Amino acid sequence: MKDFKEFTKDLAELIAIKSVQGEKMPDAPFGTEVKRALIWFLKKAESFGFTTINYDNYAGEIAFGEGQEIGIIGHLDVVPVGTGWNQDPFTLTEKDGYFIGRGVGDDKGAMLITLYALKELKDSKKNCNKKFRFFVGTNEESSWQDVAYLKTKTTLPEYGFSPDGNFPVSYAEKGFYFVNVKLPPFKNFADLTGGTVINAVCAHAEITPTGDFDRSLLVKHGLKYENGKIISRGIAAHGSKPALGKNALLPMFRFLKDCGEDVDAVTDYLFSDKWDICKMHNEQGFITLSPDLAKPTDGGTLIMCDCRIPAPFTVDTVKDKLRLAPLDISVIDHDHPPFMIDKNGKFVQTLLSAYNNVTGENQTPVSMGGSTFARVFKKGCAFGPEFADENCHMHEANERVKKISLKKTYEIYKNTLFDLAAIKEDL
Numbered sequence: 001m002k003d004f005k006e007f008t009k010d011l012a013e014l015i016a017i018k019s020v021q022g023e024k025m026p027d028a029p030f031g032t033e034v035k036r037a038l039i040w041f042l043k044k045a046e047s048f049g050f051t052t053i054n055y056d057n058y059a060g061e062i063a064f065g066e067g068q069e070i071g072i073i074g075h076l077d078v079v080p081v082g083t084g085w086n087q088d089p090f091t092l093t094e095k096d097g098y099f100i101g102r103g104v105g106d107d108k109g110a111m112l113i114t115l116y117a118l119k120e121l122k123d124s125k126k127n128c129n130k131k132f133r134f135f136v137g138t139n140e141e142s143s144w145q146d147v148a149y150l151k152t153k154t155t156l157p158e159y160g161f162s163p164d165g166n167f168p169v170s171y172a173e174k175g176f177y178f179v180n181v182k183l184p185p186f187k188n189f190a191d192l193t194g195g196t197v198i199n200a201v202c203a204h205a206e207i208t209p210t211g212d213f214d215r216s217l218l219v220k221h222g223l224k225y226e227n228g229k230i231i232s233r234g235i236a237a238h239g240s241k242p243a244l245g246k247n248a249l250l251p252m253f254r255f256l257k258d259c260g261e262d263v264d265a266v267t268d269y270l271f272s273d274k275w276d277i278c279k280m281h282n283e284q285g286f287i288t289l290s291p292d293l294a295k296p297t298d299g300g301t302l303i304m305c306d307c308r309i310p311a312p313f314t315v316d317t318v319k320d321k322l323r324l325a326p327l328d329i330s331v332i333d334h335d336h337p338p339f340m341i342d343k344n345g346k347f348v349q350t351l352l353s354a355y356n357n358v359t360g361e362n363q364t365p366v367s368m369g370g371s372t373f374a375r376v377f378k379k380g381c382a383f384g385p386e387f388a389d390e391n392c393h394m395h396e397a398n399e400r401v402k403k404i405s406l407k408k409t410y411e412i413y414k415n416t417l418f419d420l421a422a423i424k425e426d427l
């Protein structure tokens with residue numbers, strides 16, 4: 001990147017804007033700081049000579065070129081800071097070859113890189129056979145209301161990519177659903193709680209005994225009795241990869257079963273997959289069902305499961321199986337269905353070769369368990385910025401990106417834009 005110093009200065013300014021979702025204001029749907037980040041970004045684009053559109057502070061657009069439309073979409077909102085930072089999260093810090101700060105990996109860094117790459121294409125004065133429409137999201141970390149609003153104001157391009165996922169390039173994303181299971185009250189226990197969020201494997205669960213129970217069963221199931229509560233500890237992992245964790249609810253339910261509670265259906269189906277849901281797979285991987293949250297409800301217990309379904313399976317595939325269990329089950333649909341595009345098509349392959357040419361690797365398109373902005377385009381791909389061998393600690397303390405990775409990402413995006421611009425025929 002020619003202007004890396006300038007880029008670094010801009011990145012520091014952008015990171016300094018605390019664009020965590022805030023209180024809704026009349027002209028700031030996601031809070032004033034999120035709006036400030038959007039305005040800052042659009043002004044920067046204008047200073048580069050681009051025309052911009054502000055969709056009422058829900059989202060922005062930066063456009064360049066003429067021809068078949070290609071979309072790009074990322075976001076400027078960030079997740080809350082949390083604890084454990086070694087420095088101010090909103091001061092871009094350079095240390096040991098890393099840039100550290102909230103948003104450097106997700107997604108401010110990649111947004112700014114994309115803008116700089118688009119500027120280089122514009123300044124090159126090369127023939128551009130595509131119209132790039134670069135959308136600036138501001139509500140990705142919450143509920144995607146930015147995209148919902150955008151769709152009421154404009155028609156999004158058919159093809160597009162989102163610099164808000166992983167390299168090399170993803171051609172498919174699993175569908176994402178909640179499967180809720182309601183259990184009646186236990187006989188001798190109350191207030192079963194477990195987990196923190198739906199998309200993380202439950203690492204801690206506890207329950208209060210309301211009568212006597214056999215203490216030797218605690219040892220059998222690896223449970224502890226502390227301050228009047230029975231505690232189960234597991235290991236957290238992302239909800240899309242439950243096999244990497246250890247669910248704290250499983251030993252808890254085995255214990256409850258041994259105590260004479262009527263939870264056979266829970267242990268058999270939810271935890272031992274008697275319905276064979278998690279055996280179903282295709283080239284994108286397995287269907288996963290992870291009971292990640294438990295909380296008391298109406299005298300009973302609500303268990304919420306993270307469920308991921310790879311295309312061409314659909315939610316009906318899973319619903320047919322769920323009916324097999326004698327449990328009170330409902331499926332919550334968030335409009336994130338399984339999603340897949342042609343991995344051998346010209347669009348995916350153009351992105352992939354830009355990646356392979358810059359890195360010298362020989363990768364093939366991959367699928368993702370997570371859900372990204374790529375799916376707002378009918379034929380969308382998540383494309384970077386996280387490299388397979390790098391953990392940017394997104395959503396965690398001390399979020400960081402290697403300086404050298406930022407430069408590599410820039411080369412990849414720049415080459416992608418130049419390569420797409422050179423394609424005369426429609427994709």
Ligand SMILES: [Zn+2]
Binds near residue numbers: 075107140164
């Ligand atoms: Zn993101």
